[in-house]
Amino acid sequence: MANLDASRSNLPPSRAGGWLPGLAVASAVSAYVLIVFGSQVRVSDSGMGCPDWPLCDGNLGPIYEFHALMEQTHRYIALVVTVLAVTTALLAWRARPRSAAIRPALFTVAIIIVQIGLGALTVIAGNGAPTVAAHLLAGLAMLGGATVTAACALVPARPVTGRRLGPVGWVAICAAGVLFISGSLVVNAEAEKACASFPFCPPDQPGALVWLHLLHRGIAVLAAIALLTFSTRAWRRWSGIRGARGLAATLAGLVVATAALGIVSALLKAPPIMQDLHLAGAAAVLAASLGLAALGWLTGADSVDNEPGNDPSVTAQLPVSTEARQ
Secondary structure, three states: OHHHHHHHHOOOOOHHHHHHHHHHHHHHHHHHHHHHHHHHHHHOOOOOOOOOOOOEOOEOOOOOOHHHHHHHHHHHHHHHHHHHHHHHHHHHHHOOOOOOOHHHHHHHHHHHHHHHHHHHHHHHOOOOHHHHHHHHHHHHHHHHHHHHHHHHHHOOOOOOOOOOOOHHHHHHHHHHHHHHHHHHHHHHOOOOOOOOOOOOOOOOOOHHHHHHHHHHHHHHHHHHHHHHHHHHHHHHHOOOOOOHHHHHHHHHHHHHHHHHHHHHHHHOOOOHHHHHHHHHHHHHHHHHHHHHHHHHHHHOOOOHHHOOOOOHHHHHOOOOOHHHHO
16 A cells, blocks of 8 residues: 555646646635625725625626626626635646645535625525624635645645644634634724724723723733744744745734734724724735744644654655545
């Protein structure tokens, strides 16, 4: 069986496997663009620019009214994301040897199906807060799945001894997800402008909105600590893994920049441009943390093989089995 796995790993990549990395990256980038543009639709009050679905006032396009154009453009971008994600999943399925990207790719497609349903429900429900929040959280899961798919398409899974990713990495990506969810609760309650001071809120604001803001800020502090600890650890301990230091530095920079944007947005009473930038930063933090964690998992960065005193190059020369890729 070992010889069979080795012979499979030495096969030349199929045409599907050759196209897979580029399409997976394009899918992840388009998913990020979709989330950021969706924020612009929300802050510009264009969520009901198209009162029906999937057409816009019975039209496929073009739309000449601003709010309708914004909403329909968002749907067109969603269509592009869907095509790229489905194509990526098909290529991952057909790739030989089977790519580790297949599972996150199928997860991404499943989330997109849910996202389409939520998008239609949001229009039918008149852009109600619960459906808008659910739509945003599904977008978060979609971005996460597309990011991990891209990482798996770019980096081969290496057989290692023991755990692949340590607790610091798992805590960091969980913290990034909880941080994004707490921010979406602030958005869902339309409480962005209720706390125009830092670090505490003005005393004349409704108590429920104040506590929601303070909850988000408390989570932001804890999440920043976890993410910066993760990026520092990756910078120090994963230096032999190609791209790890660049991703670690990017993650640290994004955490600091997003925190600064959040503070400035609060002090300025959350103007639309600052809301957009803050959400774009939060989505980038999530993508960067997942990308770094996926890189560590695929390469077994926290495994016994990479402990001080061991030579990871010995393991790196071993053939990647089909099981390791899945």
